[in-house]
Amino acid sequence: NIGSGHFVGLAGTGAAGGIAVGGFEWSQSLPSSLPVPSRSLPVPPSTNQYPQVDMYSGALFIREALGWDLYASVGALLGVTALYTVTGGLTALMFADLVQTLIIIAGASVLAGYALGAVGGYQGLQxxxxxxxxxxxxxxxxxPRPDAFHLLRAPDTGDLPWPGLVLGLGIISAWYWCTDQVIVQRCLAGRSLTHVRAGCVVCGYLKVLPMFLMVLPGMAARVLFPDVVGCADPQGCSRACGSTLGCSNVAYPRLVLGLLPHGLRGLMLAVVLAALMSSLASIFASSGALFTLDVYRKLRPTQLFDYMQALASYLAPPVAAVFFLAVFVPRVNEP
Structure with missing residues (x-):
């Protein structure tokens, strides 16, 4: 489920508040590998992905890196992703995700090494x-917050209090990872239950990485670019990134542009685009399945006789119940 929103959002929140946001990712490792029997799974009602957030964050990265227009970037990304999702289906999506995952991990690891090296490692960051x-x-x-390096924060003063991190996020994670249509669709497409379980366990381990590949580099970005990433007044933020509300969201793009040589900048652009397209393709495939099952079947009903019988199945039971009561229960009269 890693998208461009994770790169921009986790790095930005890490720059603004410290490592606690990484708890969102770590809280998802356990539910993603729960041994739920397949026959007890409910039918997921809908998809819970946030395409607008991913599209915006991806376009924001492209604007910072290449100077492209936000809307043109979104349109191009949507078009390319829709093309290979529609033409290739879920199979193409799976293979594309495999390649994109390798690109994401490799590229993000390179940038994390550059960022932490520039601030003197984890000790220098502290x-x-x-x-x-x-x-x-x-x-x-x-x-910066005085509890920036605390994962479990005070319940009265912390921005992410520990009861919410331990209890609340566990509930949210179980709901998302065990019932969301995007995730369940992948599991139902597995070759066997063994493959599905193994894939879920691998995902659980991969969710450990965002703390080190996104959150800590975001904090390093604040150290390296405090006047931009850490801007504190509307006028200064407007000059730094064009937003009066703050510039923490540009932490990851600034790392790419400020630390990496040209070749590696291209690699990181590919990383963010891969993350964005992976998320969008998952949403497209999931939404297509939901549309087909819940909408298209109603717009294009089945054969006429089947349609008549379907109507009868709604109308007949109450009438039949009244009839049999009238025949077999003497107390049931016309009123």
Missing amino acids: ERYPLATPPNASGPCGR
Whole structure:
């Protein structure tokens, strides 16, 4: 389920608040490998992916890297993704996801190495992150959180309090990973139950990586670019990234543009586009299945006689019940 929203969003929130956001990803490792019997699975009602967020974050990255227009970027990405999803179906989607996953892990690992190396490793990040304030910061708004390196935070002052992280996120993760249509569709397409279980376990291990590949590099971006990523006033943020609400979302693109040589910049652009297209393709395939089963069948009903019998199956039971009661129960009269 990794999309461009994870690269932009996790790095941005890590830059703004520290490592606690990585708990969202770690909380998903256990539910993704729960041994649920296949015969007890409910039918998933809908898909819970957020295509608008992924499209926006991917287009934001492209705008920062290449200067393209947001809407043109979104249109091009949608067109290419829809083309190979429609023509290749779920099989093409699976093989594309395999390649894209390898690209994502390799490219994100390279950037994480560059980012942490630039700040002196994890120890250097611990020492320099609390000092990463913009030049014009005044008050607590521009200062990093004092609990930035705490995964479990106080329930009264933490932005992600530990009861919510331990209890609330576990419920959300179980709901998403065990019932979401996008995830369940992949499982139902497996060759065997053994393959499905193995795939879920691999996914659980892969969900450990975003903390190291996205959150920590985002924190490093604040150390390296405090005047942009850590901007604290609307005017400064507007000059830095064109947004008056803050610039933490540009943390990952700034790392790519500020640290990597040209060849590796191209690799990271491929990484973010692969993540975006992977998520969009999953949503397209899932939405197509939902549309076919829940809408198209109603727009194109079956044969006429079957249609008549379907109507009768709704009308007949109550009438038959009244008739049999009238015949076999003397107390049932016309009123």
